Amino acid sequence: MMCDLARLCSVREFAQSFKAKKLPLHILVCNAAVCTQPWRLTEDGLESTFQICHLGHFLLVQCLQDVLRRSAPARVVVVSSESHRFTDLLDSCGKVDLALLSPPKKEYWSMLAYNRAKLCNILFSNELHRRLSPHGVTSNAVHPGNMIYTSIHRSWWLMTVLFMMARPFTKSMQQGAATTVYCAVAPELEGLGGMYFNNCFRCMPSAQAQDQTCAASLWELSERLVAEGSVGVQAL
Numbered sequence: 001m002m003c004d005l006a007r008l009c010s011v012r013e014f015a016q017s018f019k020a021k022k023l024p025l026h027i028l029v030c031n032a033a034v035c036t037q038p039w040r041l042t043e044d045g046l047e048s049t050f051q052i053c054h055l056g057h058f059l060l061v062q063c064l065q066d067v068l069r070r071s072a073p074a075r076v077v078v079v080s081s082e083s084h085r086f087t088d089l090l091d092s093c094g095k096v097d098l099a100l101l102s103p104p105k106k107e108y109w110s111m112l113a114y115n116r117a118k119l120c121n122i123l124f125s126n127e128l129h130r131r132l133s134p135h136g137v138t139s140n141a142v143h144p145g146n147m148i149y150t151s152i153h154r155s156w157w158l159m160t161v162l163f164m165m166a167r168p169f170t171k172s173m174q175q176g177a178a179t180t181v182y183c184a185v186a187p188e189l190e191g192l193g194g195m196y197f198n199n200c201f202r203c204m205p206s207a208q209a210q211d212q213t214c215a216a217s218l219w220e221l222s223e224r225l226v227a228e229g230s231v232g233v234q235a236l
């Protein structure tokens, strides 16, 4: 089933088609991402790395929330990265700043956009857990490993060279998938969430990733951005 996270209407169509199948949903892994993409605005008016890595998943989970709740116990796993530590999302007043998340072309740096989206992943997972765990739906965020040779490097040749050089020393794809699979199925994690895992162990994310106010603020901003009829960054 086709789902383009860069298009909010595609995410809604996907969720509708999934619901039409009347299947339960016990495990939802939010894994998709792009990295080192050139600046591009989506048709929804947002910077594409932010929309693909965070907002598309946010809308997907919103649309499938009722199915997850009916399927409880259910788990969401959000694939983040250790690179979330190298950035922040707050403006000088301490509020989540859309201009940082979805910057104009002249302020765009692709690695920074990726790091910010990965910080969003942890904040989203934590807030999702806070809201849905009373209904039997838990959420955890994970770091799969460093520089695993997947397709993530494909949009920049320099990244491809670096990933190729690092390949003998980094995790295989199977090893990289292990923490995600662990969070999705481990019996000892039943009913537990709001945590961040690396190498199948719980670890502490950055201070900002643990900030509940920041998580709630990102949630509210994301709700406004996916509201039907919103024209994204230009409107806010």
Ligand SMILES: NC(=O)c1ccc[n+]([C@@H]2O[C@H](COP(=O)([O-])OP(=O)(O)OC[C@H]3O[C@@H](n4cnc5c(N)ncnc54)[C@H](OP(=O)(O)O)[C@@H]3O)[C@@H](O)[C@H]2O)c1
Binding pocket: 003, 004, 005, 006, 007, 030, 031, 032, 033, 034, 052, 079, 080, 081, 082, 143, 144, 145, 146, 147, 148, 149, 150, 151, 152, 153
């Ligand atoms: N590789 C690493 O070293 C590493 C390190 C830390 C974190 N991570 C995280 O691990 C996760 C998986 O990444 P990966 O390394 O396996 O990269 P990958 O091989 O490039 O996989 C990314 C996936 O995202 C999908 N995707 C991209 N744009 C999309 C869109 N608009 N709509 C729907 N799906 C889209 C891709 O689908 P298509 O192939 O069809 O485009 C692909 O299946 C990501 O969240 C990444 O941030 C990876």
